[in-house]
Amino acid sequence: MKTVWQIILEQYRYSRFHFGIGILVALLPALAGALLLGVSGWFITAAAIAGTTGAFLNIFVPSAIIRALAIIRTAGRYGERVLTHDATFRFLTGLRDRVFSAIALGNERGQRSGLVLNRLTLDIAALDTVYLRLVVPLLVATILALLLALIWWTLSFQLFLVGSVFLLSWAALAWVSFAKADNKNARREDAASDAIGLRATDLIAGRRDLAIYGGLIEAARRVSNADDRQAQAHEALEVRSTWLTAVSTLIGQLFLATVLMATIFGAASAEFGISAAVGLVLVVMALPEIFSMMLPGLAGLPRIALAARRTVDRLRAGNSSLPVDQVRGNDTAHNVSADAIAFDKVSFRYPGATGNVIDGVSFEIRPGEVVALSGRSGCGKSTVAALASRLLTPDQGQITLAGQALNGLSEETLRRSVTVLSQRAYLFNDTVAANLRIAAPLASDGELWAALEMAALGDRISRNAEGLQTILGEGGVGLSGGEQRRLALARAFLTHPGLFILDEMTEGLDERTSKEVLDRFHSHRGAAAVLIVAHKKCELDLADRSIDLRALQAASGGAMR
Numbered sequence: 388m389k390t391v392w393q394i395i396l397e398q399y400r401y402s403r404f405h406f407g408i409g410i411l412v413a414l415l416p417a418l419a420g421a422l423l424l425g426v427s428g429w430f431i432t433a434a435a436i437a438g439t440t441g442a443f444l445n446i447f448v449p450s451a452i453i454r455a456l457a458i459i460r461t462a463g464r465y466g467e468r469v470l471t472h473d474a475t476f477r478f479l480t481g482l483r484d485r486v487f488s489a490i491a492l493g494n495e496r497g498q499r500s501g502l503v504l505n506r507l508t509l510d511i512a513a514l515d516t517v518y519l520r521l522v523v524p525l526l527v528a529t530i531l532a533l534l535l536a537l538i539w540w541t542l543s544f545q546l547f548l549v550g551s552v553f554l555l556s557w558a559a560l561a562w563v564s565f566a567k568a569d570n571k572n573a574r575r576e577d578a579a580s581d582a583i584g585l586r587a588t589d590l591i592a593g594r595r596d597l598a599i600y601g602g603l604i605e606a607a608r609r610v611s612n613a614d615d616r617q618a619q620a621h622e623a624l625e626v627r628s629t630w631l632t633a634v635s636t637l638i639g640q641l642f643l644a645t646v647l648m649a650t651i652f653g654a655a656s657a658e659f660g661i662s663a664a665v666g667l668v669l670v671v672m673a674l675p676e677i678f679s680m681m682l683p684g685l686a687g688l689p690r691i692a693l694a695a696r697r698t699v700d701r702l703r704a705g706n707s708s709l710p711v712d713q714v715r716g717n718d719t720a721h722n723v724s725a726d727a728i729a730f731d732k733v734s735f736r737y738p739g740a741t742g743n744v745i746d747g748v749s750f751e752i753r754p755g756e757v758v759a760l761s762g763r764s765g766c767g768k769s770t771v772a773a774l775a776s777r778l779l780t781p782d783q784g785q786i787t788l789a790g791q792a793l794n795g796l797s798e799e800t801l802r803r804s805v806t807v808l809s810q811r812a813y814l815f816n817d818t819v820a821a822n823l824r825i826a827a828p829l830a831s832d833g834e835l836w837a838a839l840e841m842a843a844l845g846d847r848i849s850r851n852a853e854g855l856q857t858i859l860g861e862g863g864v865g866l867s868g869g870e871q872r873r874l875a876l877a878r879a880f881l882t883h884p885g886l887f888i889l890d891e892m893t894e895g896l897d898e899r900t901s902k903e904v905l906d907r908f909h910s911h912r913g914a915a916a917v918l919i920v921a922h923k924k925c926e927l928d929l930a931d932r933s934i935d936l937r938a939l940q941a942a943s944g945g946a947m948r
């Protein structure tokens with residue numbers, strides 16, 4: 388529950404004004420609603436008594452008060468919806484920003500994207516309710532309870548005693564919900580939801596292989612099992628929520644009956660008048676409804692706690708991975724006399740691995756030079772490429788780009804200075820132009836056509852009636868593997884970086900197409916230096932110099948894979 392408090396505190400700090408005004412405005416309709424019932428009850432009874440006894444009763448003041456309270460309640464409800472939702476959405480907007488940057492900085496690298504997306508959606512939806520369903524109703528109920536206790540105290544000690552017992556019963560119910568939240572079933576429901584997402588994705592993405600090897604039914608059964616587990620956990624949480632509502636309703640009804648008795652005795656012993664007694668009973672009638680507003684928040688606590696813990700972890704990891712000023716700095720990698728990139732005794736170990744995959748590696752690539760990185764499969768070539776583009780951060784040693792520490796560069800400078808071309812270049816479900824403008828948002832149509840020409844894709848795209856506005860399917864469907872790679876090449880040409888990193892760019896292409904794509908790249912890369920993770924002869928042929936990573940590791944005395 389500590390992390391739930393942390394999230395509440397974060398929201399309070401994010402905007403104290405919106406946090407406070409939401410609670411104040413939520414208090415108005417609750418207070419006006421309770422008073423409306425009380426004053427109406429008193430007024431109707433007093434009018435009835437005046438009618439039978441012929442006593443004088445000023446009907447104008449109470450009527451005006453009733454009308455004013457009705458207006459305040461209606462306007463307050465509207466204001467409450469607007470302001471509490473506004474406070475929540477403002478906070479969530481800021482939170483999403485920070486969570487997305489934490490994910491972008493790679494804190495959940497290694498986890499499958501479907502899993503990250505599923506958790507992110509569930510977590511943000513759960514945190515959505517913290518202020519609206521937990522903080523606001525709990526504070527409103529507490530403030531009203533204190534006000535009522537004060538009124539009872541001034542009217543009758545007996546009434547105060549009875550009222551306090553019931554208010555404390557509700558407080559105990561809220562405390563038990565906090566202290567004994569059903570975290571086990573919340574975790575079970577969460578794990579089952581993850582499993583459904585992952586298994587369903589596998590089933591859909593791998594349906595061809597599953598059909599070939601006869602695994603479709605088993606894969607479907609695994610999705611269905613996860614669904615059953617989620618339903619069981621969900622049911623257990625719902626049973627708990629139903630119990631909570633039942634106990635709260637029971638407290639409310641007992642409360643009403645007891646206050647009714649206490650006021651009857653109070654009126655009978657002339658402690659207070661009959662009209663005031665009816666008013667008091669009606670005020671109390673409003674309480675169960677006000678207290679029931681906090682039930683959805685209390686019932687959802689286990690899920691909220693899970694989401695809060697994961698979000699706080701993400702934010703912590705995000706803060707520790709790269710200081711914000713490094714991400715947003717306005718530095719430039721422009722020292723033309725320095726090497727395009729230099730590794731100095733760089734070591735890296737994957738989390739959970741037993742040893743360093745890269746161990747004390749040093750090499751440099753001079754401006755304009757094309758260097759091929761070779762070595763047997765699994766020796767760490769792609770890891771070096773990921774380190775060079777700061778997708779991974781070294782555990783030891785230093786990497787410099789144009790003489791500046793890679794770690795100290797802003798994200799913007801880094802992405803302008805280094806372009807990575809890999810076999811996984813993703814093509815979005817959007818127009819050709821939009822896919823290209825990811826690299827250069829301000830590029831004109833003419834520049835896009837020029838880049839397509841350089842990548843030998845101009846003819847293919849101009850054959851479509853829509854030209855640059857042709858929609859590509861998800862993942863670039865509609866273009867062949869070679870054409871998709873060329874589109875990624877055109878996108879890269881729009882960036883004009885100081886260093887290109889080619890990691891298995893021609894993977895999956897035949898020798899002829901690979902050579903064509905590489906030749907295109909070579910003749911239009913300009914003055915940029917190139918680091919190629921080389922698997923094919925045509926990639927080695929392109930290079931001015933070749934580095935054998937295994938030999939390099941052995942020379943530095945590092946581990947040999």
Ligand SMILES: Nc1ncnc2c1ncn2[C@@H]1O[C@H](COP(=O)(O)OP(=O)(O)OP(=O)(O)O)[C@@H](O)[C@H]1O
Nearest residue numbers: 497737738740744763764765766767768769770771
């Ligand atoms: N995310 C990861 N977590 C843990 N280990 C990893 C991860 N990625 C790669 N490895 C391990 O690190 C080692 C180096 O992987 P890397 O992909 O860099 O090798 P490579 O030389 O590029 O291989 P290939 O030529 O087959 O593509 C391998 O043993 C691999 O299993």
